[in-house]
Amino acid sequence: MTGYPANSILVLVDVSLSGQLRSGAAELIGAAASVGSAVALALAPVGNAERLGSELAALGASQVLIAEPQELASSVVMPTVDALAAAAAAVAPEAVLTANSIRGRDAAARFAARSGSALALDAVGISRDEEGIIAHHSVYGGAYLVDSAASTDALVITLRQGSSELRAEAQPSNVQQLPVAASGAPDATITAYRETAAASSRPELRGADIVVSGGRGLGSGENFSLVEGLADALGGAIGASRAAVDAGYVPQTMQVGQTGVTVAPQLYIALGISGAIQHRAGMQTSKTIIAINKDPDAPIFDIADFGVVGDIFTVVPQLVAAIEAKRG
Amino acid sequence: MKVIVLMKEVPDTYGERTLDLETGLLNRSASEPVLDEITERALEVALSHREKDANTEVILLTVGPDGTLPATLRKGLAMGADRAVHVQDSALLGADLTLTAQVIAAAAKHIGFDLIIAGNASTDGGGGALPSMLTELLGVAGLASLSTVAIDELTVSGGCNTEFDSYEASIDLPGVISVTEALPDARFPNFKGIMAAKKKPFETLDLAQLGIILDEETARSIVISAAQRPARNAGIRIEDAGDAGDQIAEFLAQNQLIKGRSA
Numbered sequence: 001m002t003g004y005p006a007n008s009i010l011v012l013v014d015v016s017l018s019g020q021l022r023s024g025a026a027e028l029i030g031a032a033a034s035v036g037s038a039v040a041l042a043l044a045p046v047g048n049a050e051r052l053g054s055e056l057a058a059l060g061a062s063q064v065l066i067a068e069p070q071e072l073a074s075s076v077v078m079p080t081v082d083a084l085a086a087a088a089a090a091v092a093p094e095a096v097l098t099a100n101s102i103r104g105r106d107a108a109a110r111f112a113a114r115s116g117s118a119l120a121l122d123a124v125g126i127s128r129d130e131e132g133i134i135a136h137h138s139v140y141g142g143a144y145l146v147d148s149a150a151s152t153d154a155l156v157i158t159l160r161q162g163s164s165e166l167r168a169e170a171q172p173s174n175v176q177q178l179p180v181a182a183s184g185a186p187d188a189t190i191t192a193y194r195e196t197a198a199a200s201s202r203p204e205l206r207g208a209d210i211v212v213s214g215g216r217g218l219g220s221g222e223n224f225s226l227v228e229g230l231a232d233a234l235g236g237a238i239g240a241s242r243a244a245v246d247a248g249y250v251p252q253t254m255q256v257g258q259t260g261v262t263v264a265p266q267l268y269i270a271l272g273i274s275g276a277i278q279h280r281a282g283m284q285t286s287k288t289i290i291a292i293n294k295d296p297d298a299p300i301f302d303i304a305d306f307g308v309v310g311d312i313f314t315v316v317p318q319l320v321a322a323i324e325a326k327r328g
Numbered sequence: 329m330k331v332i333v334l335m336k337e338v339p340d341t342y343g344e345r346t347l348d349l350e351t352g353l354l355n356r357s358a359s360e361p362v363l364d365e366i367t368e369r370a371l372e373v374a375l376s377h378r379e380k381d382a383n384t385e386v387i388l389l390t391v392g393p394d395g396t397l398p399a400t401l402r403k404g405l406a407m408g409a410d411r412a413v414h415v416q417d418s419a420l421l422g423a424d425l426t427l428t429a430q431v432i433a434a435a436a437k438h439i440g441f442d443l444i445i446a447g448n449a450s451t452d453g454g455g456g457a458l459p460s461m462l463t464e465l466l467g468v469a470g471l472a473s474l475s476t477v478a479i480d481e482l483t484v485s486g487g488c489n490t491e492f493d494s495y496e497a498s499i500d501l502p503g504v505i506s507v508t509e510a511l512p513d514a515r516f517p518n519f520k521g522i523m524a525a526k527k528k529p530f531e532t533l534d535l536a537q538l539g540i541i542l543d544e545e546t547a548r549s550i551v552i553s554a555a556q557r558p559a560r561n562a563g564i565r566i567e568d569a570g571d572a573g574d575q576i577a578e579f580l581a582q583n584q585l586i587k588g589r590s591a
């Protein structure tokens with residue numbers, strides 16, 4: 001194996017079981033390359049190494065490591081942890097970066113526990129000072145900005161999806177197989193599997209420039225088409241409050257808030273959402289907030305740049321028509 | 329079956345949560361302490377399993393400062409847990425995730441367990457990593473972020489919906505699982521439960537009793553700076569007089585938020 005630069009950042013990227021690179025790799029590599037040399041690690045089914053290597057190089061990875069574990073499809077996380085351990089041993093990185101996704105976080109947490117490394121979760125950016133890598137966090141709904149670092153050794157960081165706009169320059173392709181010794185540690189066995197990352201024409205909620213969210217005020221799942229219509233007129237993504245999720249209008253993956261996704265788009269439109277503190281925690285750092293609610297005392301108005309006291313079922317159709325008219 | 333449920337005391341999320349800018353630590357006194365809702369749901373999973381398998385012991389485990397925590401934890405006993413264990417030590421002030429996970433792992437070994445149930449992420453600076461770290465430290469199998477759970481004698485299975493995929497998986501016990509808020513709300517403690525809770529065993533342990541010696545050399549995550557963002561203010565608010573839709577569109581256009589058709 002070739003040597004690795006002292007400023008290497010090991011980046012775990014996510015690949016589907018059919019060998020396709022999932023969204024998020026560009027963001028992770030972009031963040032890593034802004035502070036060091038991005039070494040990407042991908043776990044993939046056999047036969048994809050060359051293609052993934054060049055795709056990841058195009059995103060800015062200076063070196064790419066591919067692991068092809070046999071239990072990729074049947075194991076939940078252990079092959080990933082074992083591969084991270086093997087890659088970290090080979091690369092001796094300054095930091096290890098994964099997405100703060102359910103799986104990325106699981107793998108990062110286990111790797112940190114196994115290697116005795118410090119863990120920085122849900123970072124919204126990374127930088128470096130003379131002493132090493134720093135993780136930046138936006139906590140309590142963005143009310144505070146906190147920086148953290150490791151007291152010693154490599155910092156393991158999970159990066160909030162869609163939080164960083166840095167992108168790296170393409171590098172020449174440099175891909176290698178990573179030999180991984182399986183730890184044999186107990187793992188969960190997958191008994192049924194479904195890919196859900198649907199090919200939607202709408203942008204992903206995380207990282208979207210415009211988000212239109214609906215709450216309990218929509219009244220039903222069918223009525224959510226009102227939210228979709230406005231989102232599509234603006235080219236935005238769709239979000240929801242927990243009450244809308246609990247009522248079954250939309251899947252949980254759309255929930256914005258403290259226990260859902262945190263977003264910080266250019267524009268956030270809240271339809272029929274009261275603005276409970278737990279919802280605001282997930283969207284109050286949006287650049288511009290618009291709210292439509294029929295209750296003049298709804299707390300969402302306290303943080304809205306433009307608030308309309310009115311009925312979403314009359315205001316939104318008019319708004320969509322007016323947007324279409326302005327776009328010509 | 330011996331089931332440990334990890335409970336956490338957090339500031340009530342309905343209140344404003346504040347951070348001490350000197351230490352970067354949560355201001356625990358600023359807002360009323362409550363059991364984290366997600367840990368109550370985890371407890372509900374354990375209690376409903378005990379209803380099916382009376383041979384189940386449900387033990388609450390928490391790590392945190394003295395003060396309000398014992399009283400907060402009583403609520404879990406009132407809901408129906410059999411006993412509680414509280415690990416408390418002044419050396420744990422400002423403990424990072426790695427240390428907290430080590431302490432919980434030691435306490436879980438001390439108690440003994442077939443299954444540990446946790447919430448997927450706590451509401452105060454919760455990263456959602458602790459259950460995974462614990463699983464790794466204990467060297468058992470684990471399943472994180474389950475939105476459905478089925479427990480039987482030797483295995484636990486469940487479903488997980490991630491950002492990209494959705495799967496069913498199972499583990500052989502002993503093991504650790506974490507559950508999401510897709511699981512049912514917790515039951516309310518009734519009067520009988522509240523009275524019974526007063527007599528239930530409540531054990532307090534310190535680090536020495538768990539055989540943990542803090543090592544200065546260990547890698548820790550440290551806060552190097554903390555700053556407050558300015559609060560957001562309310563802007564324009566209008567009553568709809570029949571043209572609010574047009575007015576919002578005008579506002580969007582002025583702020584260049586309407587993209588052209590080709591964009």
Ligand SMILES: Cc1cc2nc3c(=O)[nH]c(=O)nc-3n(C[C@H](O)[C@H](O)[C@H](O)COP(=O)(O)OP(=O)(O)OC[C@H]3O[C@@H](n4cnc5c(N)ncnc54)[C@H](O)[C@@H]3O)c2cc1C
Pocket residue numbers: 214215216217218240241242243244255256257258259260261271272273274275276277278279282292293294295298310311312313341365366451
């Ligand atoms: C630990 C914890 C975590 C939580 N995490 C989250 C989270 O991540 N995300 C989240 O969203 N919530 C979260 N919540 C729940 C939160 O407290 C609120 O219950 C929830 O946000 C309410 O959703 P809502 O605004 O859609 O519903 P409601 O509060 O019921 O508000 C509905 C609003 O719609 C308005 N309305 C009704 N009909 C119309 C109409 N025709 N036109 C215009 N307006 C109309 C009403 O005036 C009302 O203001 C959490 C709670 C707890 C305890």
